[in-house]
Amino acid sequence: MRRWRRGRRSAVSSLLIALAVTGAWMIERWGPGLIPIDWSFAGAGRLCTMDQVLDGDSLRLTCGGTSVEVRLYCIDAPEKGQKPWGNRSRAHLKRIATDTVEMRPIETDRFGRTVAEVYTANGERVSLNLEQVKQGQAAVYPRFCDESRFFRAERKARAASVGIWATPGDHQTPWTFRQRR
Numbered sequence: 001m002r003r004w005r006r007g008r009r010s011a012v013s014s015l016l017i018a019l020a021v022t023g024a025w026m027i028e029r030w031g032p033g034l035i036p037i038d039w040s041f042a043g044a045g046r047l048c049t050m051d052q053v054l055d056g057d058s059l060r061l062t063c064g065g066t067s068v069e070v071r072l073y074c075i076d077a078p079e080k081g082q083k084p085w086g087n088r089s090r091a092h093l094k095r096i097a098t099d100t101v102e103m104r105p106i107e108t109d110r111f112g113r114t115v116a117e118v119y120t121a122n123g124e125r126v127s128l129n130l131e132q133v134k135q136g137q138a139a140v141y142p143r144f145c146d147e148s149r150f151f152r153a154e155r156k157a158r159a160a161s162v163g164i165w166a167t168p169g170d171h172q173t174p175w176t177f178r179q180r181r
Contacts, residue, residue, distance in 0.1 A: 049099065050101055075133055103119075136158075138164075
């Protein structure tokens with residue numbers, strides 16, 4: 001009987017450890033509110049129609065008949081009031097966006113917008129988020145981003161002095177500009 005109890009305790013302990021590891025993985029992957037943090041494991045995103053480019057890091061899409069305001073994940077573009085940088089960033093996003101896009105939602109921000117990575121859906125699949133950073137039209141928003149591909153792209157854009165990196169100023173850190181208003 002004692003051997004069975006030891007074996008049973010071992011099995012129960014193993015089960016509890018497995019549940020703890022799985023629970024930690026779920027929280028790491030999905031967040032405490034079970035909102036996905038990284039959808040890269042989930043397969044394809046949702047196909048949506050481009051309605052409007054609001055600024056260099058925000059879009060209005062129609063997905064399945066529903067209008068969705070999207071904040072581009074990991075990036076922060078100059079504000080409209082940061083002329084000419086805000087206008088240039090918006091114009092660049094308009095130029096690279098396709099009529100149909102693939103949206104991969106990540107979370108909902110405090111303003112109710114869907115934070116997502118958005119890809120072109122016609123032809124070669126290109127991340128609009130990453131392309132804005134590569135072309136110097138947006139900075140990486142370090143407070144909300146920990147993906148190395150974005151930081152690498154920003155370093156290259158800075159080194160090439162393209163877009164917002166051509167001239168120093170608050171347009172390089174839109175979050176600082178917003179705090180001063």
